[in-house]
Amino acid sequence: MQTFAVPHSPDFSRRNRYGWLQMLVVGLLLAAGCFYGIGLYARQTALAELEKEARSSANLKLAFLRAVLERPRSLPLVLAEDQQVIDALSLKTPEAVDRLNRKLARLVAGTSASVLYVTDASGHAIASSNWQSPQSFVGSDYAFRQYFSRSMAQGAAEYFAFGTVSKVPGLYISRRVGPADKPLGVVVVKSEFQDLENDWQEDQRASLVADQSGVILISSIPAWRFKTLAPLPEARRQSIHDSLQFGDAPLQPLSLTTVARFTDGLRLVRGRLPEMIRKDYLEISQDVPTTNWKFLYLVPTEPAIDAMTREMRLVTVSVLAPIYLLVAFVLWRRHAASLRMARVRANQLELERRVAERTLDLSMARDRLEAEIAGRKETEARLQVVQQELVQANRLAILGQVAAGVAHEINQPVATIRAFAENAEVFLERHDVGMARDNLGAISRLTERIGAITEDLKAFARKGRTAPEPVAVGDAVSGAIELLRSRFAGRLDALVFHAPSQRVLVKANRLRLEQVLINLFQNALEAVEAQPDGKVEVHVEVGDGHVDIVIEDNGPGISRDIRPQLFTPFTTSKEKGLGLGLVISRDIIRDYGGDLTVESGAAGARFTIQLPKASA
Structure with a gap:
């Protein structure tokens, strides 16, 4: 409840x-x-x-x-064509150089350039805007500078470098003075x-x-x-x-x-x-x-x-806060409704408890009646078991009679053959060939009769591996049971074959499969021989691409000591056994792509033959 x-x-x-x-x-x-x-x-x-x-x-x-x-880029372009620059580089007189120094100083003062200077063709500065400064460029050798060499070769250059005299970095913009075949020097402006x-x-x-x-x-x-x-x-x-x-x-x-x-x-x-x-x-x-x-x-x-994050989170809080308050109000209303429903339900449960107490006597009476019905059903089940035991005893008696009849059928022709053979020997001594031939013919007919009776035993005795072929599982099981009838006369009814509803085929050889089945049936029948309700059941289970033949018994099972070595040669629990039957049986099954496995417990043993499924 x-x-x-x-x-x-x-x-x-x-x-x-x-x-x-x-x-x-x-x-x-x-x-x-x-x-x-x-x-x-x-x-x-x-x-x-x-x-x-x-x-x-x-x-x-x-x-x-x-x-x-x-x-500053226009200064070298203009100065490269200036006559005073050309005169100073051509004449190199003190007057021409002095005029150029003063002109360069005036140009620097009126522009954003840091320094203006002119070098001769060898790279030595002959004039500079800072000619009066302690850091004057006049006389310095700039031949190693790339802006000088590139201007001499290409006509113009721009080069950013650290000042060797001023120790201040800047952009050096240079231009060649004079033609390429006979350059006079280079005009350089430095921009810081x-x-x-x-x-x-x-x-x-x-x-x-x-x-x-x-x-x-x-x-x-x-x-x-x-x-x-x-x-x-x-x-x-x-x-x-x-x-x-x-x-x-x-x-x-x-x-x-x-x-x-x-x-x-x-x-x-x-x-x-x-x-x-x-x-x-x-x-x-x-x-x-x-x-x-x-x-x-x-x-x-x-x-x-x-x-931006603070602004947006503030907007988020202003939006979420009313939503949270609304949800809290809804939950409070639901809690109040749940409280009312719980009170109603508690009253209902109290009423149900009182009804349950009143109906307790009726429930106990019903249980006693069900116990009496169960006892009668158990008595009926025992009666059915007794009836089944009577049927089983009847079957054993019939099987004994059949076994005796088979023995009689074989012994009588054998005795007659012996008599005909002795007569034929006597007729041959008398040189009565006709009578001897009749006796030998009679012997041949009698042997054919015996051969018909023992045909399955002779076929089973054949040895050798054969190619797999479609084999009907039901026929193989039935043939194995027939071959065991003389060995287990009166006890073969403990073996129950649950035949499949339809014809099931596997890839194997019938004679070799019957050999395996007889070995497993014989072991199972011997295992349940001492059991009062001993039983061996045979099932056929069809899987995806394979067929399982399951042999189960309710005997004492397989001992834990020999179970790990059960499929090892010469491992057996029988006093007169060789321990080769299961080994040979598993080898036969594996020859046809299958396997033989075993499970054992206190309730008995279960052997499973798995073989590839065959088509009709």
Whole structure:
């Protein structure tokens, strides 16, 4: 009978607390899931908005960089055609050089260039805008600089390097003076970027310019200058170091790792440098026009993501709170309804208990009546067993008579054959060939009669392995039983064959299969010989592609000592047995692709012959 919790009982209170606890857990899980999803969405939204703002800022900084690059580029072009420059390189008189020095100083004062100087064809500076400074370039040899050699060979060059005299890095823009076959010298303007870097530092975001090798040339973070975006090959690093392009800078790589990569030169990087206050950065990468440089703009992502996440989670809380209150109200109403239903149910259970007490006597009377009926059925079952035993005894008597008849049928022809043989011997001594031939004919006819009786025994005695063929299981079992009748006369009724409803065929040889069956039947019959209700049952079970012939007996079973070696030669529990029957039987079954297995317990033994199924 189903039971219900009574209102105000401990079980009812426990269920009530469990319901509220369940609602709290589900609410917390839902809130956690919402917060997690909102966090992901806020991150994507913040990154998208941050990308727009970062690209706008990057474009402005890149435009400023282009302006800084373009202003000094016209000076070498103009000065390469200037007559004073040509005169100073051609005449090299003190007056011509002095006029050129003063002109270069005036040009630097009116432009954003850092320094202007002119070298002769051998690479020595003959005039410079800082000719009066202690760090004057006049007299310095710049033949080893790439901007000098490339200008002499190609007519113009741009080269970013560390100043050998000023120790300040900058972009060197050079142009050859004179024709290629007879150059007079090179005009060089150096542009430095301190003002640009100071301007980039105002928004407190990392802005930097790297060349084609990944070396950082310009940076809003001074400590990053002449570091690399990625480790340089040793040969390339040594080549740059030998050229003194960046002085003795170690060219160490920045600790920037890619977290995620997007399209249009956008990626999320993570830095682990002391100069980087934030951890994750959104990197904008753009090519610098008219150069082989790349401009990188790093924007911290955490402030934008945190702000967007806080905003969205606040909106989520404002939406979920009313929903939670509504759910709590609904649950409270359901709890009140459950309380009323529990009271009604408790009253109903009390009524059912009283009805059950009143009907207890009727139930006990019914049980006594059922016990009497069961006793009568048991008596009827015993009567049926007695009747079956009488039938069994009758069958044994009939089998004994059949066995005696078979013995008589064989003994009588044998005695007659002996008489005819003795008569034939006498007739031969008398030379009465005709009478001897008649006696021999009679002997032949009698042997045919005996042969008909013993045909199955002679066929069974044949030896040798034969090819598998379709064999009817029912015929093989019946033939084996017939061959055992003389051996177990009067006891063969203990063997019961449950013939299948349809004809079942297996791949084997009938004579060899009968040999196996006779061996197993004989062992089973001997095992149940001492049992008062000894019984051997034979079943045929058809499976998927195979057929099982099962022989079960209710004898004492197989001893645990010999069970593991049951199919080992010379293992037997019989005093006069050789222990070869089961070994030979399993070998025969395995010859035809099957197997012979055994199961044994206190209730008897069970042998299973499994053979491949054959088609008609």
